[in-house]
Amino acid sequence: MTERERSAGRLVLKGTILDGSGREPFSGYVTVEQDRIASVFPEEEAPAEVMSQLDSTDAQVLDFGNAYLTPGLIDIHLHGGAGADVMDGSADSLIRMLRYYLAHGTTSILATTLTAPKLDIDRALAAAFSVQQTERIGRVIQGVHLEGPFLSPKWPGAQHPQWICNPQTAWLREWTSRFPGFIRMLTLAPELEGAEEAVAYALKHNIIAACGHSDATYDQVRTAIGWGISHAVHCCNAMRPFHHREPGVVGAVLLHDELSTEINVDGYHLHPAAVELILRLKQDRVCVITDSMRAAGMTDGVYHLAGLEVHVEQGAARFADGTIAGSTIPLVQSVRNLVQMHGKSLPEAVKHATSIPAGIVKLHSKGLLKAGYDADLVVLEPEGLQVKRVMLSGDWYDPETHDFAYISRRGLL
Numbered sequence: 001m002t003e004r005e006r007s008a009g010r011l012v013l014k015g016t017i018l019d020g021s022g023r024e025p026f027s028g029y030v031t032v033e034q035d036r037i038a039s040v041f042p043e044e045e046a047p048a049e050v051m052s053q054l055d056s057t058d059a060q061v062l063d064f065g066n067a068y069l070t071p072g073l074i075d076i077h078l079h080g081g082a083g084a085d086v087m088d089g090s091a092d093s094l095i096r097m098l099r100y101y102l103a104h105g106t107t108s109i110l111a112t113t114l115t116a117p118k119l120d121i122d123r124a125l126a127a128a129f130s131v132q133q134t135e136r137i138g139r140v141i142q143g144v145h146l147e148g149p150f151l152s153p154k155w156p157g158a159q160h161p162q163w164i165c166n167p168q169t170a171w172l173r174e175w176t177s178r179f180p181g182f183i184r185m186l187t188l189a190p191e192l193e194g195a196e197e198a199v200a201y202a203l204k205h206n207i208i209a210a211c212g213h214s215d216a217t218y219d220q221v222r223t224a225i226g227w228g229i230s231h232a233v234h235c236c237n238a239m240r241p242f243h244h245r246e247p248g249v250v251g252a253v254l255l256h257d258e259l260s261t262e263i264n265v266d267g268y269h270l271h272p273a274a275v276e277l278i279l280r281l282k283q284d285r286v287c288v289i290t291d292s293m294r295a296a297g298m299t300d301g302v303y304h305l306a307g308l309e310v311h312v313e314q315g316a317a318r319f320a321d322g323t324i325a326g327s328t329i330p331l332v333q334s335v336r337n338l339v340q341m342h343g344k345s346l347p348e349a350v351k352h353a354t355s356i357p358a359g360i361v362k363l364h365s366k367g368l369l370k371a372g373y374d375a376d377l378v379v380l381e382p383e384g385l386q387v388k389r390v391m392l393s394g395d396w397y398d399p400e401t402h403d404f405a406y407i408s409r410r411g412l413l
């Protein structure tokens with residue numbers, strides 16, 4: 001669709017709306033103008049102006065019947081997929097991975113780095129920054145989540161222990177000046193020397209400071225909350241666990257509202273009771289993430305994660321010693337799992353993958369189907385929640401041609 005055609009009118013989508021707020025689904029309309037949502041309303045409240053457009057012969061009206069319209073999904077912790085990894089430091093890799101996730105309904109990500117030599121991180125940031133700036137599909141990248149190398153050697157998880165180090169504010173200074181506004185989240189272990197200075201620097205540059213891969217005591221986490229740490233990555237995974245005399249990182253995360261957190265509901269990372277406990281205690285302060293790696297969307301086999309060998313069997317990615325090494329699912333599967341494995345309602349599940357992560361990383365115009373918000377949306381089949389269509393910034397994405405082609409009423413239905 002050309003700019004001229006696009007400006008000629010509104011696109012009207014009809015379907016069952018799940019607006020991302022947790023509200024019950026309702027039959028209604030979403031209208032899109034350029035790259036924004038112009039209005040959202042229930043069927044019975046359709047304004048006359050839109051109804052007349054529905055009747056006009058050249059109106060661009062798409063009726064999805066009982067399929068769900070939801071906001072595009074937002075994965076704030078994602079390393080790779082489709083055989084590619086952010087740490088490959090290559091535009092081709094990133095584009096391959098973005099295509100896979102966009103086709104599965106993830107319209108926003110934080111490209112997440114891993115512990116590696118600084119030069120490798122430099123290269124990964126440069127590649128992601130350039131894809132974001134120059135490629136149409138780069139609009140999926142909302143920024144970078146630096147996960148490592150400022151982590152606890154006691155809780156490396158799937159991070160390469162050789163390159164773990166104390167927080168280096170000088171590196172952050174270099175990265176923020178080379179890639180202005182691009183780093184959105186910094187995960188570190190707050191008990192490390194240099195953490196307080198790094199957190200202060202991060203906050204001054206609008207970077208969310210997160211606790212993770214940490215051996216901090218409960219009191220150390222409380223101190224870090226005082227510095228401004230506001231998030232904790234993959235709750236319970238790779239952090240000092242709860243003990244009744246030393247509640248650890250897990251105790252601090254569960255107790256303190258200042259901290260938002262993430263859960264990985266791939267069926268391997270957390271016991272269902274742990275998922276239930278975290279959801280019950282954190283409510284709107286917990287989002288789902290995938291933490292997925294390059295084997296997502298690929299067959300079982302042997303893969304590499306930041307220089308370490310990972311065996312993928314039945315979708316479970318593990319090192320030889322059994323340590324879990326990320327997931328292999330797209331976020332839409334996390335939404336399905338919240339419903340099918342954890343008994344959550346669909347509106348709740350969608351909220352944990354849309355408006356909640358948007359709030360955590362301050363994506364103020366994303367995560368809801370609401371007037372003025374970005375026109376990022378997903379059409380889901382009611383049966384099995386399969387992704388039927390994906391729209392990014394007002395453009396329909398075609399997973400076969402990788403084009404952002406507008407599909408007309410005749411072409412679509």
Ligand SMILES: [Zn+2]
Binds near residue numbers: 147212213233234
């Ligand atoms: Zn991690």
